[in-house]
Amino acid sequence: MNEDVFERLPVPKAVISMAVPTMLGMFVSIMYNLVDTFFIGQTGDPNQVAAISLSMPVFFMLMAAGNIFGVGGGSLIARFLGAGERHRAKNVSAYCFIGCIIVGAVFTVVALLFMEPLLRVIGTSDNTIGFTRDYLRFLFIGAIPTILQFALGNIVRAEGAAKQAMTGMMVGTVINIILNPIMISVLGLGVMGSAIATVIANTCALAYYIYYFLNKNNTVLSISPKYFMAKDGIAKEVLKIGIPSSIADFLMGIATMFFNIYLAHYGDNPIAAMGIASRCFTLPILLQIGLALGVQPLVGYNFAAKNLQRMKECIRFASLFTFIMSLIITVIFVIFASPIIKVFIDNAEVISLGTYFLRATVSICPVLGIYFIFTFAFQAMGKAMPSLILAISRQGFVFIPAVIIGNAFFGLNGIVWAGPLADAVSVIMSAIMFMWMVKKLKGQNSRGTLSLETGNK
Numbered sequence: 001m002n003e004d005v006f007e008r009l010p011v012p013k014a015v016i017s018m019a020v021p022t023m024l025g026m027f028v029s030i031m032y033n034l035v036d037t038f039f040i041g042q043t044g045d046p047n048q049v050a051a052i053s054l055s056m057p058v059f060f061m062l063m064a065a066g067n068i069f070g071v072g073g074g075s076l077i078a079r080f081l082g083a084g085e086r087h088r089a090k091n092v093s094a095y096c097f098i099g100c101i102i103v104g105a106v107f108t109v110v111a112l113l114f115m116e117p118l119l120r121v122i123g124t125s126d127n128t129i130g131f132t133r134d135y136l137r138f139l140f141i142g143a144i145p146t147i148l149q150f151a152l153g154n155i156v157r158a159e160g161a162a163k164q165a166m167t168g169m170m171v172g173t174v175i176n177i178i179l180n181p182i183m184i185s186v187l188g189l190g191v192m193g194s195a196i197a198t199v200i201a202n203t204c205a206l207a208y209y210i211y212y213f214l215n216k217n218n219t220v221l222s223i224s225p226k227y228f229m230a231k232d233g234i235a236k237e238v239l240k241i242g243i244p245s246s247i248a249d250f251l252m253g254i255a256t257m258f259f260n261i262y263l264a265h266y267g268d269n270p271i272a273a274m275g276i277a278s279r280c281f282t283l284p285i286l287l288q289i290g291l292a293l294g295v296q297p298l299v300g301y302n303f304a305a306k307n308l309q310r311m312k313e314c315i316r317f318a319s320l321f322t323f324i325m326s327l328i329i330t331v332i333f334v335i336f337a338s339p340i341i342k343v344f345i346d347n348a349e350v351i352s353l354g355t356y357f358l359r360a361t362v363s364i365c366p367v368l369g370i371y372f373i374f375t376f377a378f379q380a381m382g383k384a385m386p387s388l389i390l391a392i393s394r395q396g397f398v399f400i401p402a403v404i405i406g407n408a409f410f411g412l413n414g415i416v417w418a419g420p421l422a423d424a425v426s427v428i429m430s431a432i433m434f435m436w437m438v439k440k441l442k443g444q445n446s447r448g449t450l451s452l453e454t455g456n457k
Contacts (some may be wrong), residue, residue: 006301011313019294026290035177037279039184041345044270051131051191053275060253064246065103066312069096072242074158075379082304086220095228102150104144111140123261134192142199145206152209158297172205241379244388249394273353276344277426281361284329288369291322292376300380322369330365359407364420367427374430386433392427
């Protein structure tokens with residue numbers, strides 16, 4: 001455990017030391033997404049590109065399962081460490097490890113049993129259903145290592161080991177990047193090869209994290225079953241923060257599926273174009289999330305240690321950082337949208353649509369990072385209800401109605417701009433809610449009644 005970064009380093013240095021490794025890991029993950037899309041695009045078949053896009057809702061659900069234990073467990077671990085309760089942090093990490101295995105096993109069985117109905121629900125056409133089935137079959141088989149690697153990265157980061165968390169991400173991603181061209185192009189497996197590469201890479205990342213936990217010189221945490229404990233509020237507190245976070249990913253999957261169903265009314269090429277634009281959009285999004293994840297343990301630790309001034313300084317610096325970074329990326333994407341899309345596929349209609357889709361999608365990027373900073377800060381403080389409200393707002397009660405109304409009045413244009421509209425509303429909501437929370441905490445602190453209760457207070 002690195003106490004200096006939590007307590008003594010200057011805030012900019014502390015934020016950078018925690019966030020940059022996480023962002024680098026995310027950047028490598030982005031490279032995998034783009035390389036994956038590139039090699040699928042080189043098949044010259046828009047239907048295979050569309051199949052990857054149609055499969056994304058299921059991938060978000062696996063991410064949601066991992067984040068129940070990764071975000072929920074990581075938040076509780078950081079707060080226990082800040083309060084000096086290391087033994088309870090160890091109970092949490094063991095609980096999360098075993099919980100992921102159980103959830104992953106259930107997911108695999110249920111998903112394989114209901115594969116065919118699921119394929120129709122996510123919006124496949126006769127042209128894309130076969131490719132989507134090939135991809136998802138292997139993704140389901142690898143559910144346990146996929147869920148575990150999502151969760152364990154957050155848990156490792158929670159004790160200040162940002163570089164080790166980054167290493168785990170990079171191990172999986174680099175292997176994925178190496179295997180993708182071999183599986184897709186050399187062996188000619190197409191989207192099926194992409195799924196096989198993903199499962200192998202996630203298994204390798206999991207192996208690294210297990211090695212990390214087995215080396216007692218690395219960590220105060222454990223994944224040993226002998227430390228497993230669900231009582232004394234551990235399961236309740238993990239799920240209270242983890243479920244709202246997972247709902248965000250689950251709703252992202254539902255919203256993407258819903259979006260694809262409406263988009264499919266305009267043909268398979270719009271789905272392929274949006275798939276490429278969405279993969280490019282992951283560059284600023286994952287960098288923003290990486291920054292927010294890096295700051296999250298600092299917020300949770302200092303909240304538990306009752307050092308509100310340092311907590312607020314971390315959030316303030318991270319917000320400025322994400323705005324400047326995202327503004328630069330947005331300008332580049334808007335100017336070079338067409339050449340960027342052309343890298344991935346040689347299809348005039350897909351390129352034209354993708355250029356427009358990418359410019360529309362990134363328009364909200366400069367301020368969207370603030371939403372992630374505030375949302376993850378609520379999770380770090382154990383404030384379940386605000387994080388749940390924000391999760392539902394972005395992918396739920398704003399986005400889905402916006403798609404329906406936009407399609408009814410503006411057709412394809414209305415669908416495309418539904419996402420930026422929902423993001424803008426969510427940014428405003430997160431800022432208002434965070435300012436309210438800070439005011440409330442100031443009042444409690446001035447009365448000497450600041451509570452470390454992890455509930456919704």
